[in-house]
Amino acid sequence: MYKYNCLNPIAQIGLEKFDENFVKTENIGEADAILVRSAGMHDMEFSSNLKVIARAGAGVNNIPLEKCAEQGIVVFNTPGANANGVKELVIAGMLLAARDIIGGINWVQENEEDGDIAKITEKKKKVFAGTELEGKKLGVIGLGAIGVMVANTATHLGMEVYGYDPYVSVDSAWRLSGCIHHAKTVDEIYKECDYITIHVPALEDTKGMINRDSISLMKKNVVILNFARDLLVNGEDMVDALVSGRVKCYVTDFPTHEIAGVKGAIVIPHLGASTEESEDNCAKMAVREAVDYLKNGNITNSVNYPDCDMGVKGEGARITILHRNIPNMLGQFTAFFAKAGMNISLMANKSKKEYAYTMIDVEGAAEGAEDAIAQIEGVLKVRIIL
């Protein structure tokens, strides 16, 4: 029996994918798997029983990936599962920035008791007038699951779209509309575009990328949209740019004390992925990944270990080994099985940066293998799945 804990509410339709071999626990210390959304995990201590953290979402900056890798905990995310939800809110964000819809709606609410509201509307409405998206230039920084969808949709609104992503994947490149202008430098986006939207992960090299210097390259009255992470934008520099009028509008999904209430900031309470569809998609994918890892040892969509799949476990034992990516690990594993007289029927080995993963199917119960392999230097976690 495996136990799982939910650090955040996870959609029921996903939890229903756990079969009779899984039970929910409120005691994190006894959990084999943790399901999480945005809860911060950097200060948590993990029990040696924990094998999986499945992030029902894309961003993993709330999880200590390196610490988990060192402790043999495989971290998964759910690529693309909430991308459409975010894309739709980004489009809404552009429309809210282009026209003063919020100001107009607030005005109606403030004057709802006025018997003459229909008449005064026609006088007042010019205050809330705006511009259209058609014909404007949109720069998309980061062409992953969300960026590609935003870029493609914006072309249907008649926008001229520039895309920048020096690490774009082959899959994303295939999905990207042919009419998107390939920006070779991020400065080209800053200099050319009327709207700039960022869809990159919060990493050391992306933190604070929107700051005084990058803003100084942008057009006056630019609109900046941030549905990725607050850390990507220097808050103080953004407040200055809004107050001085350098930036016309900053639409963000991440409220901070600094930005909330600043004129020109449209601040949304992290709702990008908060749709029924996105929450269901993320939950289903996260549970599927956790179950497949716990029952079969297969890794799909891990962010700290390599993906590796040997299909459904068969009759004999499956030994799974999380280890450092250093020479002679495979030789030592196979030497153990040879010496123990155990026949290997299937084997796979994959690596990702400093870490590697080996799966070995043997005929029989692989008695003694767990303890013996755990002794090999460089091994981080061994499991025998029977």
Ligand SMILES: NC(=O)c1ccc[n+]([C@@H]2O[C@H](COP(=O)([O-])OP(=O)(O)OC[C@H]3O[C@@H](n4cnc5c(N)ncnc54)[C@H](O)[C@@H]3O)[C@@H](O)[C@H]2O)c1
């Ligand atoms: N607001 C929300 O609710 C919400 C929901 C989902 C994701 N997010 C955030 O959005 C981010 C992107 O999500 P996604 O699903 O598109 O992820 P993704 O991994 O599919 O795409 C990220 C893209 O950024 C690119 N990239 C990385 N560094 C870059 C750089 N320096 N310059 C340009 N491009 C760079 C990568 O090559 C990749 O193509 C997530 O990391 C997460 O932080 C927010």
Ligand SMILES: O=C(O)CC[C@@H](O)C(=O)O
């Ligand atoms: O879980 C959420 O609601 C937000 C998720 C989002 O920020 C993500 O990175 O996928």
